[in-house]
Amino acid sequence: MTRALLEGSEAIARAALAAGCRFFAGYPMTPFTELLEHFAELLPERGGVCINAESELEAIGMAWGALATGARAATGSTGQGIALMQESLSEITRAELPLVLFHMARGQYDYTQATRGGGHGDYRHVVLAPVDLREAVALTQLAFHLADRWRNPVQLYGDFLLAHTFESVAVEPLEFGALPEKDWAVDGSLGGSGHSRNVNPIGMRKGVKGIEPEAFWKRLAAKHEAIAAAEARWEAHRCDDADLVVVAFGSLARFARHAVEALRVGGARVGLFRPVTLWPFPAQALARAATGARRIAVLEQNAGQMIDDVRLALLGAVPVEAIGGISSDEAGFGVGDLYAPDEVRRRVEGALPAPGGAR
Amino acid sequence: MSDRSPTVPIDRPPSEPARRLGHFKPRLLLDTDHDLCPGCGEPVAIRLLLDVIEELGCAERAIGVVGIGCYTAFTSAMDVDLVQALHGRAPSVATGAKRMRPDALIFTLQGDGDMVNEGLQEVVHTAARGEVVTCVLLNNGVFGETGGHMTATTALGQRTKNTLEGRDAAYHGHPIRIADLLAPLGGSAYVARGSVHDATSVVKTKAMLRRAFEAQLEGRGFSFVEILTMCPTGWFVPTAEGPGYLDRVLRPVHATGELKNGERCVTTAALLAENAAAQAAARPPRD
Numbered sequence: 330m331t332r333a334l335l336e337g338s339e340a341i342a343r344a345a346l347a348a349g350c351r352f353f354a355g356y357p358m359t360p361f362t363e364l365l366e367h368f369a370e371l372l373p374e375r376g377g378v379c380i381n382a383e384s385e386l387e388a389i390g391m392a393w394g395a396l397a398t399g400a401r402a403a404t405g406s407t408g409q410g411i412a413l414m415q416e417s418l419s420e421i422t423r424a425e426l427p428l429v430l431f432h433m434a435r436g437q438y439d440y441t442q443a444t445r446g447g448g449h450g451d452y453r454h455v456v457l458a459p460v461d462l463r464e465a466v467a468l469t470q471l472a473f474h475l476a477d478r479w480r481n482p483v484q485l486y487g488d489f490l491l492a493h494t495f496e497s498v499a500v501e502p503l504e505f506g507a508l509p510e511k512d513w514a515v516d517g518s519l520g521g522s523g524h525s526r527n528v529n530p531i532g533m534r535k536g537v538k539g540i541e542p543e544a545f546w547k548r549l550a551a552k553h554e555a556i557a558a559a560e561a562r563w564e565a566h567r568c569d570d571a572d573l574v575v576v577a578f579g580s581l582a583r584f585a586r587h588a589v590e591a592l593r594v595g596g597a598r599v600g601l602f603r604p605v606t607l608w609p610f611p612a613q614a615l616a617r618a619a620t621g622a623r624r625i626a627v628l629e630q631n632a633g634q635m636i637d638d639v640r641l642a643l644l645g646a647v648p649v650e651a652i653g654g655i656s657s658d659e660a661g662f663g664v665g666d667l668y669a670p671d672e673v674r675r676r677v678e679g680a681l682p683a684p685g686g687a688r
Numbered sequence: 689m690s691d692r693s694p695t696v697p698i699d700r701p702p703s704e705p706a707r708r709l710g711h712f713k714p715r716l717l718l719d720t721d722h723d724l725c726p727g728c729g730e731p732v733a734i735r736l737l738l739d740v741i742e743e744l745g746c747a748e749r750a751i752g753v754v755g756i757g758c759y760t761a762f763t764s765a766m767d768v769d770l771v772q773a774l775h776g777r778a779p780s781v782a783t784g785a786k787r788m789r790p791d792a793l794i795f796t797l798q799g800d801g802d803m804v805n806e807g808l809q810e811v812v813h814t815a816a817r818g819e820v821v822t823c824v825l826l827n828n829g830v831f832g833e834t835g836g837h838m839t840a841t842t843a844l845g846q847r848t849k850n851t852l853e854g855r856d857a858a859y860h861g862h863p864i865r866i867a868d869l870l871a872p873l874g875g876s877a878y879v880a881r882g883s884v885h886d887a888t889s890v891v892k893t894k895a896m897l898r899r900a901f902e903a904q905l906e907g908r909g910f911s912f913v914e915i916l917t918m919c920p921t922g923w924f925v926p927t928a929e930g931p932g933y934l935d936r937v938l939r940p941v942h943a944t945g946e947l948k949n950g951e952r953c954v955t956t957a958a959l960l961a962e963n964a965a966a967q968a969a970a971r972p973p974r975d
Contacts, residue, residue: 352784352788378787380783380784380787383813384809386777386810387780387810387813389780390777391780391784391787392784393771393777393780393781393784394753394781394782394783394786394787395784395785395788396784397771397784397785398751398785398789402784402788515751515769515770515771517748517750517768518748519768520716520741520748520749520768521715521742521747521748523718523767525766525767525768526769526770527764527770528770528771528772529770530774531772535718535766535767536718536764538722538723538764539723
């Protein structure tokens with residue numbers, strides 16, 4: 330394992346290349362911009378292509394075309410740019426194309442966008458939220474694998490800290506097992522055979538008039554149920570005897586873990602539950618982790634988005650309170666005063682139930 | 689003298705067997721049922737497209753990227769590899785496909801609502817980038833699929849379902865001649881506008897498609913063929929009047945001919961003048 334001190338964006342781009350990504354298109358936007366820069370530098374020298382798209386709509390369109398030919402391809406942006414991509418995100422899900430979307434978010438304001446989206450119809454995509462760069466390198470490669478395995482978009486939800494912080498990491502190719510043949514991709518070779526293909530989001534078939542939307546949508550919905558059942562990932566840290574379970578994801582969970590460790594030294598029975606997949610949300614695992622807890626504290630950097638999923642997971646079994654909130658730097662790029670170990674510790678400590686109560 | 693009608697003399701058996709309709713079908717066209725209206729120009733244009741792909745020997749290396757319009761439903765009958773794009777987004781999808789498959793013949797198939805309304809910037813940027821793909825526009829001057837509404841190419845004075853008194857420049861704005869936007873760009877190699885309203889135009893349009901694809905196969909840059917197509921349903925005219933309406937209403941705005949080919953680069957206004965001069969020259973001199 331060769332470790333190197335890499336900027337988060339570069340490590341993620343290198344991880345994508347290790348996973349076989351051959352195409353990237355993007356439009357600059359903070360804090361995603363550096364990821365585009367690194368793909369622009371790294372892809373061409375390895376026989377790939379990176380296009381500076383004229384808009385986010387075109388960026389995802391270009392990735393769509395590359396994916397349709399069977400290549401591993403990706404795009405990305407931040408919340409505002411991904412807002413522009415929503416029509417394509419919903420439709421590319423129905424076209425069953427294995428897009429990887431790098432979301433270098435401005436903080437955690439876009440949890441709802443990432444997990445629900447603003448596109449049309451029934452669609453879902455896996456959202457992976459790494460806690461640090463080491464995990465981001467692994468999850469980036471997993472994203473390409475899961476996208477191919479399920480023929481479904483996968484989003485990697487990072488943020489300003491992940492994209493811009495230098496950490497010592499090793500980027501090594503990871504193996505995740507065999508994948509099905511891409512027997513749906515087009516290379517142009519099937520014209521005139523009677524078996525030419527149509528990579529399309531509406532269930533059209535060659536030689537058949539019209540479409541059958543209901544059957545098509547039901548099949549996709551069943552697939553999304555299967556993904557939900559199979560792909561939930563999480564970390565439950567010191568939850569077994571915890572009176573208080575903090576729920577946090579991404580960079581902020583790193584601060585929360587630090588607070589949990591510090592408070593444990595003082596004897597507080599506190600744990601951290603960290604969703605690694607925001608969708609599918611690890612609801613059953615959270616319910617198990619919270620079994621003995623007297624209180625759940627949701628630490629997120631927004632007015633309250635993930636807390637909806639936490640409440641749905643627990644269905645009132647344990648009191649749930651918000652200890653995060655809106656917090657921003659002056660530019661709105663997502664690193665506010667909340668991102669401070671002492672501040673997070675103070676908030677977690679403040680949520681501890683009074684000692685002596687029944688567990 | 690009998691009043692029997694004359695009989696065609698038969699002195700030898702026919703040299704070729706009788707041919708049924710299916711024998712005239714391009715190999716790349718499946719005989720799938722479709723819902724396009726009688727008098728629609730789009731199947732004629734698509735047939736030309738498929739014929740040219742076949743004639744260039746590109747049947748096994750062609751990928752079409754299809755927009756959203758009436759023609760979308762017809763693509764189930766096109767026996768070439770396809771990617772269905774969103775409304776207006778075919779040029780960026782074609783870009784990604786071409787970059788990953790440089791040896792494939794990549795074309796888009798879009799209507800005027802798709803390309804000129806919804807996705808105008810896509811085709812302009814793709815041309816400017818010199819992307820080695822061919823964009824094909826089926827331009828009938830209306831949203832046919834929604835039932836005849838104004839698009840960006842609708843002629844001034846043209847009646848549509850949302851310009852009931854005719855398109856008024858002061859209220860609805862002016863039509864866009866998309867080929868004029870694409871021809872001057874450094875990345876475009878071939879830009880032409882054809883039509884399928886009569887046999888001569890059909891033949892000329894087929895030649896344009898061939899030249900556009902040749903420009904792509906030779907790697908010369910972006911190529912573009914606009915094809916004016918009949919939409920009697922969306923124009924609210926009887927089926928048989930479709931070709932005449934196209935000639936009378938659309939062609940004076942979107943003149944047919946080559947705008948860019950090699951050193952040649954002209955505007956639609958210049959084409960209108962060229963066409964008028966050619967017509968005058970073809971008229972028999974008066975005594």
